[in-house]
Amino acid sequence: MTLLYLLPVALVLLVVAVANVVGRKLSAPGYSGPESDHFDGTHFRNREDVRLPDVGMGVRYLLTTRPGKWDEWREIPEAEAPPERVNREELRVTFINHATTLIQLDGLNVLTDPIWSERASPFAWAGPRRRHAPGLALAELPPIDLVLVSHNHYDHLNVPTLTKLAERHDPQFVVGLGNATLLRRHGIERVRELDWGHALDCEPLSIIAQRCRHFSGRGFVDRQRNLWVSFLIEGPGGRVYFAGDTSYGSHFVETATRGPIRLAILPIGAYEPQWFMGPVHLNPAEAVRAHHELGAFRSLAMHYGTFRLSEEGQDTPVEDLRKALAASGVSDDSFWLLAPGEGRNVPSP
Numbered sequence: 001m002t003l004l005y006l007l008p009v010a011l012v013l014l015v016v017a018v019a020n021v022v023g024r025k026l027s028a029p030g031y032s033g034p035e036s037d038h039f040d041g042t043h044f045r046n047r048e049d050v051r052l053p054d055v056g057m058g059v060r061y062l063l064t065t066r067p068g069k070w071d072e073w074r075e076i077p078e079a080e081a082p083p084e085r086v087n088r089e090e091l092r093v094t095f096i097n098h099a100t101t102l103i104q105l106d107g108l109n110v111l112t113d114p115i116w117s118e119r120a121s122p123f124a125w126a127g128p129r130r131r132h133a134p135g136l137a138l139a140e141l142p143p144i145d146l147v148l149v150s151h152n153h154y155d156h157l158n159v160p161t162l163t164k165l166a167e168r169h170d171p172q173f174v175v176g177l178g179n180a181t182l183l184r185r186h187g188i189e190r191v192r193e194l195d196w197g198h199a200l201d202c203e204p205l206s207i208i209a210q211r212c213r214h215f216s217g218r219g220f221v222d223r224q225r226n227l228w229v230s231f232l233i234e235g236p237g238g239r240v241y242f243a244g245d246t247s248y249g250s251h252f253v254e255t256a257t258r259g260p261i262r263l264a265i266l267p268i269g270a271y272e273p274q275w276f277m278g279p280v281h282l283n284p285a286e287a288v289r290a291h292h293e294l295g296a297f298r299s300l301a302m303h304y305g306t307f308r309l310s311e312e313g314q315d316t317p318v319e320d321l322r323k324a325l326a327a328s329g330v331s332d333d334s335f336w337l338l339a340p341g342e343g344r345n346v347p348s349p
Helices: 002-026 055-064 159-169 180-185 251-256 284-294 316-328
Strands: 091-097 100-105 108-112 146-148 172-176 191-194 199-202 205-210 230-235 238-242 261-267 296-302 343-345
Touching: 091 238, 091 261, 091 296, 100 230, 100 238, 100 261, 100 296, 108 230, 146 205, 172 180, 172 199, 172 205, 180 191, 191 199, 191 205, 205 251, 230 251, 251 284, 261 284, 284 296, 284 316, 296 316
Parallel strands: 108 146, 146 172, 172 191, 238 261, 261 296
Antiparallel strands: 091 100, 091 343, 100 108, 199 205, 205 230, 230 238
16 A cells, blocks of 8 residues: 555656756756846846746646647748848848748848747657748758847757758857857857847947847756847848847837837737736737837738747737737838748838
8 A cells, every 4th residue: 555655656756857857958058147237147137027937827828728720731832032142231031930030131141040940849759840841941041141049949049950050151140148158069169149238240230139028948947047139230231120039118119229220020929828928928019019119110020820839829910910000000011921931122211
């Protein structure tokens, strides 16, 4: 009787122990540096109060979520290959998938949060899987000069993709504080870290890390140990804002003080249920509000339709964005929805 009683307890302890070992193994190395108004010497924090998802909220979400409709697989139209480069003061953007975009500005090619893997996960056999092919194959990319990685969540910092880009293009990688160590562990040496408000000169462009409202972590013991950022790209052709992952906050108005933005790339997905996702992700109506506050001449929607990360359906972000645009009087020509692989020249303001 005693052994039978102890067996379930032992199994639970074993599962907890294995999960702890795996969680620690997956965790990213933490950052060490001087304290600031958003870093206490060990952990980063948002300047505005944000309730981050915790274990209790995660359990409630798993028990109560009612996922919307997603296709098992969705075919996408064949895309036209982007130009090798654009001229000075020209700007072209191509939506590839999720938060991956190709920005071609002033003769340089910039890739954001690239993911070509089948899953946004540390595992090849589990985790959110893609529901459509990338809009461009890796082999179809033009020469890549810069790769911007906003934070270390698996749908944004995808190690297999980053290592392939390093091998094929040898670009300059730009990340938030603390993330360079993880990339270097995987053989990526051309990497620079930025704090909020700090810039990297990549002539003729300047890359400035911007404050946003999110969080970081890849395992059980590394939450908030590495910085999350948005990026502002400044060059002769104007300014491009890449939000990465963020919820709504005062940072959009703050970013707008740097000057007019020719193109803002804003997330519109992973927002339901609001009590769980709202503190860390924009919903479509908030993305439209951010478009206004940034003073963006054009905006591009991203972070939807590729991986099921939340409760809303695959097409719900697009439907909700169109409603929000109509309600606010913003035309479809000002806030773009591009098919995976579709590129578009951004007109001058």
